[in-house]
Amino acid sequence: MKVLDVIILVVLLGLLGAALYLFYINLPGESIQFIVKNEQNNSKIIVGNENVSSSRSKQFYSNMRFPDREITYLVEDECNLDKQRQVLRAFDIIDEMTTLDFRQVLNNPQIIVTCSEIAPEPENKGHFIAGEGGPTQIINTSLYSVILEGKISLFRPEKCERPNIALHEILHVLGFDHNNNPKSILYPTLDCSQQIDNYFIDAINILYDSPGLADLKVSEVNAEKAGRYLDFEIKIINQGLNVAKSSSLRVFADGEIVKFEGGKESFDLGEIEIGTTKILTVENARIGRSANEVIFIVDQENNVDELFEDNNEIILDLTGN
Ligand SMILES: [Zn+2]
Incomplete structure (x- = not known):
């Protein structure tokens, strides 16, 4: 054999080897499925909603609160001066007793106060309805029942x-139900x-202890490796x-960072809105054939603070252990 033939043979064998290697690493291989769920449960009941008639008020749902301690309200012009004064005083009283900060605004209030001389018909004869109040828009995020809007x-x-009357209705808007203690402001019928009750103040201050931040949580990953x-x-839920x-x-x-389409x-x-889950599907993300673990991490830009910082990632173990 001539020297040239040997060189050609070596080169050909080398090319064959490279081709086989490329074929091997790109081979789809056996497909294996994985699922990992975030079992971490940050939810703890601060104020429950057990539906028992009790001398203490529960909330309509568990952990009802507005997003922030600062809550805006607007009193409609139809309210006469006396009612306007009453409701402003009531907001001031709760503002002073709690960490809440009520603020009167001219547009887009969270709580709207309306007035009417015509009361709805009461269910019980002999009673009259002095006022009505409650949350009108609520989102359940699993941690909280977030009140976005309320009406009095x-x-x-x-x-x-x-x-x-106004104090009673404001407490309804903050999520508290009636109780059966005649001495309490949230007894169904009014008495001067x-x-x-002190526990309202405690409950409000504990409910609003956490700042009004978002909280992203990776709740589940379903994957298939081939x-x-x-x-x-x-x-991902907020x-x-x-x-x-x-x-x-x-x-x-x-x-090693895994690159998405376009590098x-x-x-x-x-x-991601309050209480919303986003589902993202990705196909053919290139991880190494022998990768042992894949970590998925979600974050907000500029590392904005969240309620919990330890639920933003999930680890997928590919070793089958
Ligand atoms: Zn009531």
Whole structure:
């Protein structure tokens, strides 16, 4: 054999080897499925809603609160001066007793106060309805029942020294139900000696202890690995009190960043509203054939603070252990 033939043979064998290697690493291989769920449960009942008639008021749903301690309200012009004064005093009283901060606005209030001389028909004969109040828009995020809007209607003029009708209705808007203690401000029928029980103040201050932040949580990943490729579906919920702005997902396989289509190192998830779950499906993400673990991490731009910082990632173990 001539030297040239040997060289050609070596080159050909080399090319064959390279081709086989390329074929091997791109081989789809056996497909294996994985599922991992975030069992972490940050939810703890602060104020429950057990539906028992009790001397203490429960909330209509568990952990009802407005997003922030600052809550805006507007009193409609149709309310006469006396009713306007009563309701403003009532907001001031609760403002002073709690960490809440009520603020009167001219547009887009969270609580709207309306007035009417015509009261709705009561269910019980012999009673009259002095006012009505309650949340009108609520989102359940699993951590909280977030009150986005509430409404108060004042029908009867106030007869007590304290603005008891308005106080009663504001507590309804804050999510509290009636109780069966005749001395309590949230007893179904009104009496001027009724008081704001201390536990309302405690419950409000505990409910609003956390700041009104978003909270992204990776709740579930379903994945299928075939050779060096990973198909996955990821579920991300915002269980917090505020919209999550410009959030994105990054994926690491054995510490190496996994690139998305177009070579991008993160996948833009955009805004995630309160209580909303976003589901993202990705096919053929390239991780190594021998990757042992894939980590999925979601975050908001500029590392904005969240209610919980330890629920933003989930680890997928590919070793089958
Ligand atoms: Zn009531």
